[in-house]
Amino acid sequence: MIHPIIFLDFFRKLLAPLHIGEAAADAIAYTWLxxxxxxxxxxLATRAVREVPQGLQNLMEIIIDGIENMIAESMGPKGRAFFPLIATLALFILVSNLIGLIPGFFPPTANINTTAACAVVVFCATHIVGIKEHGTHYVKHFMGPIIWLAPLMFFIEVIGHLSRVLSLSLRLFGNMQGHELVLMIFFTLGVKYFMPLAPLPMMLMGILVSFIQAFVFMLLAMIYIQGSLEEAH
Structure with a gap:
């Protein structure tokens, strides 16, 4: 296994001509990892697909089936078309969150650039789907139920939709960055003053936070896309 310091040094040298800073370089490096x-x-999971799944194939099928069933229940039959996007985001965010629990590794989701990129993907997908589904009538989603309030409602709706990018990115970034800081403090105190197992409760809490944040991001992405699919009233 490649030591994280060697891995980071390689990517920092590779990205040095871009002058993007160490924090962004680390986020990109771990994203590629x-x-x-x-x-x-x-x-490995699809190398030898069996009718009766075993090992890694069995684990991956459980994860994929769980996400697919959640999408179908939340978004209906049309939601299955968005399974690749939502499942990819969910698994990427979950693994990104969990990798920070390994000593020496940094979670990409603790960098605002990573979370903003994921949020922008959801934002663009939402409106692309809305335009594709409704055409020019998609603008009705921004006009409100009363015609004479349409100019005001349009402005408010645009602000509301733009704020989704901030909401998605800052929520995930804040939780993961905060958890990283707390875990680092407890780990330092545990090694210096207490027994080595002192940070263990915080690491268990970190696992819970990682799953919750991935679930919340996935759920909000489904809600936003489902909203663009609905007819405006």
């Missing part, structure tokens, strides 16, 4: 791990796991 997660992508590589996801590809490898996918290849």
């Amino acid at each position: 997660i992508i590589i791990v996801a590809v490898v796991v996918s290849l």
Whole structure:
């Protein structure tokens, strides 16, 4: 296994000409690491597909079926078309959150650039789907129920939709960055003053937070896309 310091140094040198800073370089490096791990796991899980799943294939099928059932229940039959997007976001965010629990590793979701990128993807997908589904009539989603209030409602709705990017990105970033700081403080205190297992409760809490934040992001993405699919009233 490649030591995280060697991995980071390699990417920092690779990205040095871009002058993006160490924090952004670290986020990009770990993002690529997660992508590589996801590809490898996918290849291993589908290398020998069996009718009766075993091992890694069984685990991946449970995860995929769970996400697919959640999408179908929340979004209806039309929601299955968005399974690749929502499942990819959910798994990427979950692994990004969990990787921060490994000593020496940094979660990409603790960087605002990563969470903002995920939020922008959801924002663009929402409105692309809305325009594709309703055409020019999609503008009715921004006009409100009363025609004479349409100019005011349009302004308010635009602000509301733009604020979704801030909401999605800052919520995930704030929780993961805060957890990283707290875990670092407890780990330092545990090593210096207490027994080495002192940070363990915070790490268990970190696992819970990682799953919750991935679930919340996935749920909000489904709600936003489902809203663009509905007819305006």
